[in-house]
Amino acid sequence: MYRYDEFDATFVRQRVAQFREQVARRLEGGLSEDEFKPLRLMNGLYLQLHAYMLRVAIPYGTLSSRQMHKLADISVKYDKGYGHFTTRQNIQFNWPELKDVPDLLDELADVEMHAIQTSGNCIRNVTADHFAGVAVGEVEDPRPVAELIRQWSSLHPEFTFLPRKFKIAVIGTREDRAVMKSHDIGLRIVRNDGGDTGYEVHVGGGLGRTPMVSRLIRAFLPRPDLLNYLEAIIRVYNLIGRRDNKYKARIKILLHETGKQEVTRLVEKEFDQLKKQNDAVSPAEYERIAAYFQDPAYEDTDFNLDAFDEKRKQHPQFNLWLNSSLSEHRQRGYSIVTVSLKPIGGIPGDASAEQMHGVATCAEKFSLSEIRVSHEQNLVLPFVKKQDLFELWQGLKKLDLATPNVGLASDIIACPGMDYCALATARSIPIAQDISNRFADLERQHDVGELKIKISGCINACGHHHVANIGILGLEKKGVEFYQITMGGEAGENTAIGTVIGRGFSGTEVIDAVETLVDTYVELRQENETFASTYSRLGVTPFKEALYATA
Amino acid sequence: MPLLKDGRIVEDHWQFIGDDDDIPVQGDIVVSFERLKNSIEILVMRKGYLGVRLDNDADAHDLAPYINNLALIALEFPAFTDGRAYSQARLITTQLNFTGELRATGNVLADQGVFMSRCGFDAFEIDEHQPPHLWLSLANAMSLAYQKGYRARAGFSPRAVVASRVG
Numbered sequence: 001m002y003r004y005d006e007f008d009a010t011f012v013r014q015r016v017a018q019f020r021e022q023v024a025r026r027l028e029g030g031l032s033e034d035e036f037k038p039l040r041l042m043n044g045l046y047l048q049l050h051a052y053m054l055r056v057a058i059p060y061g062t063l064s065s066r067q068m069h070k071l072a073d074i075s076v077k078y079d080k081g082y083g084h085f086t087t088r089q090n091i092q093f094n095w096p097e098l099k100d101v102p103d104l105l106d107e108l109a110d111v112e113m114h115a116i117q118t119s120g121n122c123i124r125n126v127t128a129d130h131f132a133g134v135a136v137g138e139v140e141d142p143r144p145v146a147e148l149i150r151q152w153s154s155l156h157p158e159f160t161f162l163p164r165k166f167k168i169a170v171i172g173t174r175e176d177r178a179v180m181k182s183h184d185i186g187l188r189i190v191r192n193d194g195g196d197t198g199y200e201v202h203v204g205g206g207l208g209r210t211p212m213v214s215r216l217i218r219a220f221l222p223r224p225d226l227l228n229y230l231e232a233i234i235r236v237y238n239l240i241g242r243r244d245n246k247y248k249a250r251i252k253i254l255l256h257e258t259g260k261q262e263v264t265r266l267v268e269k270e271f272d273q274l275k276k277q278n279d280a281v282s283p284a285e286y287e288r289i290a291a292y293f294q295d296p297a298y299e300d301t302d303f304n305l306d307a308f309d310e311k312r313k314q315h316p317q318f319n320l321w322l323n324s325s326l327s328e329h330r331q332r333g334y335s336i337v338t339v340s341l342k343p344i345g346g347i348p349g350d351a352s353a354e355q356m357h358g359v360a361t362c363a364e365k366f367s368l369s370e371i372r373v374s375h376e377q378n379l380v381l382p383f384v385k386k387q388d389l390f391e392l393w394q395g396l397k398k399l400d401l402a403t404p405n406v407g408l409a410s411d412i413i414a415c416p417g418m419d420y421c422a423l424a425t426a427r428s429i430p431i432a433q434d435i436s437n438r439f440a441d442l443e444r445q446h447d448v449g450e451l452k453i454k455i456s457g458c459i460n461a462c463g464h465h466h467v468a469n470i471g472i473l474g475l476e477k478k479g480v481e482f483y484q485i486t487m488g489g490e491a492g493e494n495t496a497i498g499t500v501i502g503r504g505f506s507g508t509e510v511i512d513a514v515e516t517l518v519d520t521y522v523e524l525r526q527e528n529e530t531f532a533s534t535y536s537r538l539g540v541t542p543f544k545e546a547l548y549a550t551a
Numbered sequence: 552m553p554l555l556k557d558g559r560i561v562e563d564h565w566q567f568i569g570d571d572d573d574i575p576v577q578g579d580i581v582v583s584f585e586r587l588k589n590s591i592e593i594l595v596m597r598k599g600y601l602g603v604r605l606d607n608d609a610d611a612h613d614l615a616p617y618i619n620n621l622a623l624i625a626l627e628f629p630a631f632t633d634g635r636a637y638s639q640a641r642l643i644t645t646q647l648n649f650t651g652e653l654r655a656t657g658n659v660l661a662d663q664g665v666f667m668s669r670c671g672f673d674a675f676e677i678d679e680h681q682p683p684h685l686w687l688s689l690a691n692a693m694s695l696a697y698q699k700g701y702r703a704r705a706g707f708s709p710r711a712v713v714a715s716r717v718g
């Protein structure tokens with residue numbers, strides 16, 4: 001994985017020193033909260049319901065064991081022994097004291113991490129496919145280009161006060177595991193007929209109040225042109241994006257109101273100018289970065305299928321875990337293992353210090369010291385030899401990290417909601433916990449099969465409820481929480497926005513409602529049909545009837 | 552508003568002339584873009600330098616026909632969070648190739664000085680509460696930047712951004 005050189009390291013250290021000075025000015029009263037706010041936000045520090053919250057970037061979702069150990073240590077030293085992994089490949093600490101934050105940031109810098117631009121109206125942490133570099137059918141690892149964009153966007157002088165936050169995601173496969181089409185810019189690495197590598201450029205996706213799927217504005221952008229093209233898009237957005245209403249300020253609204261054709265014309269025009277004036281992406285710089293992401297030295301493995309099958313029979317729990325946690329690896333003899341951060345009844349995405357240390361150690365032993373963080377708030381061990389799976393499973397089980405529910409009913413995405421977030425209109429964590437408990441029977445979850453339940457605590461949709469099989473949005477009316485259900489959403493290659501199916505439910509009713517929807521599917525499904533395919537075959541009607549039929 | 556230029560407070564010899572005010576015979580004046588367009592013949596005949604104040608929702612390219620007549624362009628930050636003028640500044644200096652004074656006005660904060668300077672500003676109407684030494688110490692906090700094409704204009708600070716490498 002990428003390692004900082006002296007330049008990167010100095011950059012991050014200077015940034016911490018600068019923030020240290022700003023915090024000192026704030027604590028001495030030289031800066032008012034109003035003046036301090038934009039400065040702390042540029043460094044990922046929010047003021048939440050009860051305390052400060054620090055959001056740390058995990059660029060393109062890749063972590064080393066060393067970094068994970070450090071995050072665990074930080075959670076003990078500055079928080080209450082927990083970290084919360086978000087849907088955007090970040091980790092959040094909920095209880096740091098303002099005076100300690102500069103020290104915390106220095107400790108992050110020790111392991112080449114930072115919290116730069118994890119909030120504010122700027123270019124946010126660049127995300128990527130969490131299977132990058134090991135996914136089957138990948139044109140190219142998306143992380144070198146994501147790292148290039150990370151560097152280019154860091155403290156960008158022109159794009160730090162955009163109309164609204166700006167999110168970029170990169171993938172290198174047909175399948176989309178990074179919700180690329182829900183980003184302000186989504187890039188897919190492709191190869192043209194001439195064998196050159198370039199990018200599909202998708203613009204204007206986003207969830208929130210007005211969810212939209214992005215539009216393709218360039219089918220093939222040659223690699224050297226990437227940064228100039230990004231600069232052109234973001235400059236056009238910075239100049240003419242709306243600023244009169246924060247709910248209409250994302251680039252998706254510009255595309256919607258001004259039209260894809262006109263926006264594309266403006267971008268291409270600006271791009272033509274920039275090509276004359278700026279250098280292209282230097283191949284040497286790209287290669288320097290890409291060299292860090294080369295395939296590891298894979299080993300020949302001595303995998304004994306019979307012995308393995310025997311283990312599966314002896315340990316039904318192990319078998320269940322294999323069925324939900326493994327993904328195909330491009331290298332023979334290896335597997336990609338998803339580690340569920342969704343224990344039954346737990347808080348989605350939370351990991352204790354012990355668990356973080358534990359996963360880091362498992363990765364040292366079994367995954368070349370590398371860990372990934374997925375937007376689904378799980379962790380991934382990308383380089384596990386099949387022969388090590390049993391031992392790994394035993395290790396994870398001890399850490400309470402072997403719940404066999406990846407991709408199933410209790411693998412719920414949920415935002416922090418009313419428990420932490422200052423913008424929330426309702427609780428989301430307790431709803432996730434209740435649903436998880438309702439489906440505590442893991443055999444049943446496996447029988448139900450693939451199911452994406454996602455919960456947001458307000459219209460901002462951080463819990464991705466628009467792109468779920470069953471999406472739940474927490475709202476509030478006259479001081480009472482209620483929950484709206486959406487169906488028909490999808491997050492993958494065929495991203496689709498779900499629709500609200502009817503009147504809302506109370507916090508207790510909504511748990512029953514979810515169960516009713518699941519039971520309805522089980523009743524109606526044909527052989528091998530997933531929840532999503534039954535829904536697309538039959539539409540919303542049978543589900544609606546089951547939910548709202550008056551007894 | 553004190554005017555910061557070349558790292559120190561300088562006297563502001565420019566005078567803003569409202570759209571209904573008479574145009575003085577002498578002296579360096581700044582007018583609105585409307586006035587510039589409507590009265591360009593008169594404005595170029597007079598003695599003294601000419602400057603323009605451009606709203607931040609205007610298209611900077613529209614200045615192209617007048618650019619050689621201008622010695623100052625003032626851009627506005629109605630709030631420090633409104634970053635349109637950064638892009639305007641960039642267009643003015645890199646595409647219209649303007650080399651005169653590019654002045655930041657409005658809610659201009661020291662913590663953003665380096666960003667402004669790297670986008671092409673070289674003069675800043677600053678807040679009394681943020682003295683020049685604060686601007687300079689903040690500018691010196693970061694000696695590195697990633698964006699190669701964005702070079703701070705001369706005179707802002709000796710150390711700001713000595714190295715850069717991508718984009």
Ligand code: SF4
Pocket residue numbers: 415416417418421422423424425456457458459460461462463
């Ligand atoms: S969806 Fe709303 S409540 Fe949930 S984290 Fe986002 S802003 Fe907060």
